[in-house]
Structures are given as C-alpha cells and as structure tokens.
Amino acid sequence: MPLKRKDLLGIEPLSVEEINLILNTAKAFKEVSTRDVKKVPTLRGKTIINLFFEPSTRTRTSFEIAGKRLSADILNISASTSSVVKGETLVDTARNLEAMYPDIIIIRHSRAGAPHLLANICRASVINAGDGAHEHPTQALLDAFTIKEYKKQIKGLKVAIIGDILHSRVARSNIHLLTKLGAEVRIAGPATYIPVEIEKLGVKVYHHIDAAFEGCDVVMMLRIQRERQDKSYLPSLREYFNLFGLTPERLRRATKDVIIMHPGPLNRGVEISSEAADGPYSVILEQVTNGVAVRMAVLYLLMGGKYEEVVS
Amino acid sequence: MKKLLVKKGRVIDPANNLDEHLDLLIADGKIAQVGKQLEDKEAQIIDAQGLIVAPGFIDMHCHLREPGREDEETIESGCRAAAAGGFTSVACMPNTEPPNDSQSVTEFILKQAAEKGIVNVFPIGAATKGLLGEELAEIGELKETGIVAVSDDGNPIYNGNLMRKALEYTGMFDLPVIDHCEDRELSAHGVMNEGYYSTLLGLPGIPAAAEEIMVARNIILTALTKGQLHIAHISTKGSVELLKWAKAQVLRITAEVTPHHFTLTDKEVCSYDTNTKMNPPLRSTEDVDAILQGIKDGTIDAIATDHAPHRRDEKNVEYADAPFGIIGLETAVPLALGLVNRGVISISRMIAMFTINPASILKIERGTLSPGAVADMTLLNLSERVKIDVNSFQSKSRNSPFHGWELKGRAIITIVGGKVVWSAKHII
C-alpha cells in the first residue's frame, strides 16, 4: 500500500493504515542509521527544501540528516536569511521556490494552516514540520515509533500529556495519533492551558498531575514557553513546576516501566526536573534517534507515492 | 422621465401587508398607482409574470472603501454590485481612509454616489473622531450633510462612558448608534470562533462571550440613555437571548444578521480558506440555530451584508494574517431566499428584513411600495437556479466563501427611482 497523498499536513487526516505504513517503513530506515556508511541512494537526484520560518535546531537538523541519508539534495532556508524579512508573502516565496522544481518542501511556520496554503499552490510535496498550534505530524510519528519500541503496541496504553496543551501542536498531533491507535490519552495542565472542547478529541482532562499519572505507561511533557506568551496564562514558572513539574516522586504513581518523553528542547526545572530528564525512564534521546528514521520513511513514502499525486 | 408599468407580478410589500398579483405604474420616479390591470400607453412595460415585485432592498451595512481603498472597491463598483445583487440602497460604513468623520468626507461620498452610483447611497458617519473611540465626532454636522446613523464600524465603542454619551448625543438628531459588539481583550488575537474547531485547528479563538458582553453593556446603556441602538452582525446564541430580553423591556434596540452568519458554521474554517475569516467569526451550529430562531421569531430585524471587499493577494496569506471580512452584496439575496426555501421564514418576512425594517431603523423614506413612494423596486425570481461565480461579480473584489454554490432564486431586475438599473445580467 502506498501513501496515497501528495502532502503530509497533519495526523488528523491520516488513516490507521497510513500511520502503520509510516511506522513500519521507519523500522527499515532505522537500520540504515546504524551502518558505517549511513547513506542509501533512494532519493538520489531529489531536491528537498527545508523552509523554516521559526527557529528550530532539532527538527530542521533531523529532516536534513534524513534527507542526506537518502541521498537527496537538501537545502535550508530560514526566515532570517530569506526574503521574508524583505516583506515577501508566503505565497510569493512558495512560487519562487516552486520555480526551481523542488520535489519536497518541508515547512515550519508560526501560523496554523501555512503548510496548507503552500500545499495548495505547490506541485512539490509539502511536509508540515510544525504550524502554529495546529500540528507537528512527524513529531507524533516519531513519538509513536518510540512508544512502540518500548511497549510493542499502542492500543490500550495510558498516555499522559502534560503542560500547555493550548499552544501545543505536538499535543494535537499526538492526541490524534494515539487516539487513532487506541491509546487512552490523558491531558493535564493549568486550566488556562486547556483548549475548549478538547474532550471531543477523545481525551480525558485532568487538572492534577498525580491523578493523570496514576497507572500511566507513557508520560509526555510539553515545553512551557511563558516568555513568548501573554502573562495571564500562568502566575509564575515556579508555581507551574510545583503543580505540574515532572519529578521522580510524582512518577511513582505511574507503572513501573513508564517511559518519559519530551519533544525538546528541555526547560529543566520548569516542566521537568533534571533527575527525571536524565533518569532511567527517560527515552528523550531515543526520540531524537527515531526522528531521523521516521522522517526518512516520510520522505521516501511521499516520493514513492508521487505517481498518484499529479491529479490532486 | 419615462413611465414604467410593472405588470402581473406578485407584489409583496410588507409595510402595507400587501401580497397579491397587481400592476404598478411608475411615473416621475415615484409609485403612481398600484392596482389590477393597469394600462398606460406611454409606459414601458415590464412583464413581471412569475416574479415577485418587492420594495427596493436596502443593505444597511456595507463597505464601499472609497475614499482610500479604491483598489478594493469604489462607490461606483460597489453600487453596481449592489444593483446586481438586487439592492436599491446601501448604507456605507465610515471606515474609509480618511474615515467618514467630517462633512467633507460625507459630501464626497454623496457626490460620488450621485455621479457614479447606480443605487442610493446612505452614508453612516463615524461615532467618534477618527473612529478612535476617544471623542465624539461632529455628529450634528454629519447629520446635516446626510448621514443616516453613526458607528465606529469594526471598532466597538469601547469606553462605556463614551458609548453612553454617543447614545445620548445622537438622540438629539434621531440617529441610531450602530455598534460592533466585541470585547477586544476577550477576543485578543482570535481569528475564528472559539470552540471545537479552533481547538482542532490550533487557531486562536474569539469566544462568544466577547460579543455578548458588549451586547449586554450596550443594552444596559440604552436603557440608561433611552437612546437608539442597532447591533451590527449579531452572531451568537447569547446575543440573541440578550436581544430578546432587551426587546421585552421595550428599548429602542434592533439588530441585523449577515447571510454568512445564518448560513455557515465555524466548521468551514477547516479548509484554512481565508474567505471564512470574518469578524464576528462564523459560529457554532448551536449559535446558527439560535440565529435562525431569532430570524424566525422576529428578534432579529434586518439582514445586512457586511460587504467587505479585500484584494485577492491580501486574502491569499496565512489565515491568522488575513484581513477579516467577505463580500456579500451579490450573494445575500440568494442566501436569504435559502431561508424561505428551507421554510425558516416566509417570503414576506424575508422581504421585510431587507426593506421596511432597515428603512425604519435608519429612518429613510424607502422600503415600501405605497403610492407616492420613491419607485425603488427589486424583482425576484424564486425558481431560478443560480450558481455563484465570483468571477462574474460586479464588485472589484472576489473574497467570497460561496463561490461555486448552487442556490435557488435571485433578484433579476433592480429599479431605482423609477429607472431600471439592472436587469438579468447587464446594466440598462
């Protein structure tokens, strides 16, 4: 079964089969990263543009390594060096890039829906590498891949996602993916960070972290970025850590083989204590490793699926 | 001036409780005679058999963009769009550049309208200088020049004390204050309705409460001042309930609704199509149901377009960065007829919401077919299938979410002051 789509804009539109295809394909690509020669010729001659309108080291680097290990030509354009600073619109930027015949454009943007705008006007496949508070599909896929490595299957797992759900694209993509694959998803955070009607996405809302951790198999901590927000959300980071910070003591309520995940970069002492981040339950670095494999799979599948794309 | 004889149409004039097949004779730009089987040898005959003959439709809330943003719309193009959509009169909002807060701007608009506009243009003056919400505009002078209401348009009159003064001061001139009800702190950076879909799409939401708080405040201030308040583009269930309560207190409060707010829900935003972005935003199904109920039970008085032209490139940006607003002059009548087709309201009630009701709110001598009245008329064909095509619009802008929609019924002849200004697909 090929991935029957031109673009990867989010997890929400994906079927369970498509998600499983990506995760299974990623297994094969993970092996490549363990070789001496970490490169296969799969996407030789393909041009990939990493178009980042927001600062990002992790995701951009991960895509770049993924592209390079598949032998694609991958180049980075970041907002500070692009024409964006000269006031060019996203549509104009996209049309100019498109004129150079890229095969894939990976976009990170602060505005929800920006990748959709791009996908509508570009022949190239568009991959959403994070759009505002909307989605970050490859993050959710790599999280699921990591969970499967530790827990074999996702169905039936209790997963707690803790923090600023309102502004988190990672939370949204993970909620979609984990509920599709049959996990029990709990979200917890300050009431000001819980978006309205989130229960309709199939999650349970908790306002106390201990209750959310009870019997949990997986804990995902989200990054708190109070410095970038309206201060009315949270009185202080100190109070946040006291109420929702992840500490080894709190983790005792979870199952014995709980895993701790974090999309990075970490705010040590804000959402997670160093003891927890560096402790035995943490799989944070494994997430980073798997990110490359999952992104290789996505690049491969979107290119392989290209033969059906033209009509859309 | 040529006489016109409109024959055999079904004449619906809610102001006179009239709904029967009659002929209308128009002479000197006025309704000369209404009766059965009228004859006049000099008159040009319009065969209205199978058509509805209604008083000329009035859009009490539109943006013609001139002066200042002639790239988006001009008084000339906006009037043509109005005529094509079946409107004989439009009331244009003061958010031009410069804003219509002085006699000279009002005069300019009226002069342009007289020279280039094919429908009547009734300017709405700024309530406060520069629409800044700091001090009252020279409303007395504006009234003298010809405004029919005051409003700060997209800016709510934020300061409660100033709103009170506006309601008091306009009382001297018998002008309504039209307010865009929005608590800007609550709506913050919102770009769509706050609800399930804003959560799903990760877009900042505008809660219904942002509108309702200001509706409530305005109702209370109207009670205090005995002023005349008109609520622009009502969009939430709570607002409808508040309005219903206010009307029960016999306050001078009216409200309008736009076709998009009774037709679309916030689910439309899922496409990230910026033509679904307007303020107030498209609301939930529950809100739309309450709006429909408010239309049905008469709580809501008028249908207005909030016609807001924007250039294509201004809208072809990231959702959050796109300007609010859509055009509506050329889609309002077919969408409102949808209410009739769906059995929400009668054709007569729908016509009232476009004619006598806005005319009464703005106190303009329009909206009826009584003998002696100005011969502004809209002829409707209720059975014609219409496919909305933005590329055929007379407006200079194309920002409509209804492109491609198939609807039933539309206005086909527009008569202003006894002159046919629009017929089927071309201007006479």
Added chain:
Amino acid sequence: MAYREKVQLMDAVTMDRSLIRIAHEIIERNKGVQDLVIIGIRTRGVPLASRIARKIEEIEKVSIPMGILDITMYRDDLTAVGPQPIVRQTNISFRITDKKVILIDDVLFTGRTIRAALDSIIDLGRPKFIQLAVLIDRGHRELPIRADYVGKNVPTSLDEVVEVNVAEEDGKDSVILMEKEE
C-alpha cells in the same frame, strides 16, 4: 494481465537437487568455507539462502553466517509508475569486510535487482569478493551481470513469467513458467 501455466520447470525434488549441487559447487569453488557468508535477497532469495547455508553446514560441519538484504532503497525505479515497493529491514548482523559473500536470489532476469544488491552490499562494507547464486537464470540481461552458480538455465520469451514458489513463503516448492493468456 492474466497468465497461465506453460510448463513446470522444477518440483520439490528437483529444486532440492539443484540446491544441493549449488552448495557443493560453492564449497568446491571456494576451496572450503573459510570467511564465507551467505546473503539472501528479499523475498524468495531468503529461504533459498537459508537452505543452501544449512546444506553447506551439513557438509562442512561449521556454521555459516546468513544475512537478509532488502534492496528496495537501492532500486532505480522508485518513482516509476506502478505500485510502490514496501521497504523492509535489511538484517545483516555480521561485518562483511574481507568476507566471501555469496549472494542468493531466486530468478536472474534483467540484472537490475543484483545491481541494487551489489551497491547495497558495498555500502555495508568491503567484501573480499561477491559471488552470485540463482535458482533460475531466464536470460534477457540489461546489465553486464552473470551468475556464478545456476540451478537451471531456462530460455524464456520476454512476455513470459517465471513463478518461483518456496514452502516457507508459498506453502510448496515449485518453479513454473507462465505464459500470457490470449
């Protein structure tokens, strides 16, 4: 396009005989099994490789390292029209540098699969040499590639298909030459 059986080329017995012969030839040509490793190409090269490995082990009484190669990432027809191949894992748990690699596949046809396999193996390390064993060589090479060990040479026309069934994948051992139905 529908195909029908034209002729059966091998059954379980003849297939086994061929594999025994190939096992003996491998040992003989390499003068023993020192540094010998066997790599099967997915999908049907894998069971054939493990059978040959087992036969060599029986004969020589030593264990032979065996690996699995998925060549999908090395294909040259990735974006061509047609169903997209599923990538599966390559599983070679030993180092291949300085090893004598015996590459095993079911059918040698255009040579493109073997080209991809050679590239793939060379990316994994620097073997002493690579030899190729196939169950069927049906001709029509598009690249200068030949097999060192062949179970059976079968002259075919281009519109025929060689169907190899192995018990591990298909529930029976057989090789059938299929022709197009008119």
